[in-house]
Amino acid sequence: MSITRGIGTQTEPVIRRLSALRSISESTAAALDRALRERVLRMDAGQDLIAEGDRPDRIRIILSGWLARYKTLEDGRRQIVNFVLPGDTCDAFSYLLPRLDHSICSLTTVIYSEIERDRFEALMAGDRMLAEALWCEQLVNCAIQREWAVNIGRRVALERVAHLLCEIVERLRTVGLLNGDSCGFPVTQMDLADATGLSVVHLNRTLQELRAAGLIVLRERVLSISDLDALRNAGLFNPIYLHHAG
Amino acid sequence: MSITRGIGTQTEPVIRRLSALRSISESTAAALDRALRERVLRMDAGQDLIAEGDRPDRIRIILSGWLARYKTLEDGRRQIVNFVLPGDTCDAFSYLLPRLDHSICSLTTVIYSEIERDRFEALMAGDRMLAEALWCEQLVNCAIQREWAVNIGRRVALERVAHLLCEIVERLRTVGLLNGDSCGFPVTQMDLADATGLSVVHLNRTLQELRAAGLIVLRERVLSISDLDALRNAGLFNPIYLHHAG
């Protein structure tokens, strides 16, 4: 974990993420941009950004890279309960509770901004729309969580994987990380298995089914959606739970 | 749905629920009690209190009865994503988003208080602790949702059902609805199946296993936990995600 300053730091995803929920004025965007640049950190892949049991005191906002929110059982079984993508705030408001009940680990190198609680609250107090946007992000996370329960509980493997891919693609689109029908996809099959409640072996076979059906191309960490409508049908995907404007 | 006034209306569960998250002063409790009694409604079992697609404008707080938060797929498959118990606020803050993305149906006759958005915001604006308690309740709902993803995705049937029962018992204890080791349990096996992602047939067999192992007694809508420690072990249950004080 090291401090990264100056050029190359992009706060765009954050502005885009929040703008999808509330209209963010030029001046608010500028103030937010300034706050985000105050303390920019970097973390390698495969580490816990925050861990179950930690006392939440700071807020981390992801500028680039992917992470996974997860919980593990005593015997090692792991369930990823959500992905954290660029523009997402990992833990806004979690300081209202005394302890974190889950962990977040980096799947790639991650660049993120860290903000102290006081600074964060001051930002929100000064701007109603910004505060609402952040609360909405929290509510959308809950909605995603609900949809995941449906996904894991009531969809079969092929539907489940298709649905997850649809969700990720939509979320990346919001923050401008979808190029046409392709995106970087830095997730191992083990991660996908832990996100869908499947075994790695079966996840592998399910991906092959999606490939064979001509719905996706996935290789060398790049995902291309060959037929988005078909993928949505295959996953019984309805994006309203993401509450994207427009 | 009819208006119910006067005696017999208990707001205790609500005060207890919020007191588990923040210390609620006498005067706050009194103000809340008054607000809750302004408009008390009643609904029979088996109806939607709010439905996917509705525009959220009012807040409903449950005084008595059980409900289920659920989503359905086009082909009728249903997943219950959470239970709503006495003292719970069903949809605080959901008015920040334009539409509801899930439904809530009553499992029993339900008595609830309905509060207009303005009234609700005024209450919170006047009392920081109350506002925080309500936000905490929202955050705990998210935490429960995460735990359900783990439950459905990574636990086997017996663990899954045991875990769910542990959660319900703990939540009922918080609002004073646990009598020793027993509680009213007005949930059909179909509901439990839809909550755990199992089929009704398999859920039935799993309950029988729990009974045969001497962990629970469940009949005539009453659940008794014969051996709570054993049930917790069977469900790999760790209650920290409920964030109950104490």
Add this chain to the structure above:
DNA sequence: CGTTTAGTTGACCGTGCTCAAGGGGCGTGG
């Protein structure tokens, strides 16, 4: 060049699903 990590494939097996039938409690109506 050995080691590690990720992906792939085959074979076998078991948890949990489906289909089907029947029983008990309860409310309703003849």
Add this chain to the structure above:
DNA sequence: CCACGCCCCTTGAGCACGGTCAACTAAACG
């Protein structure tokens, strides 16, 4: 008062979806 229907629970039989175990390949890395 009994008949009927409905809802919920229960049980049996067969099967399939997805898990487990194991081996192998390919790429990445020190």
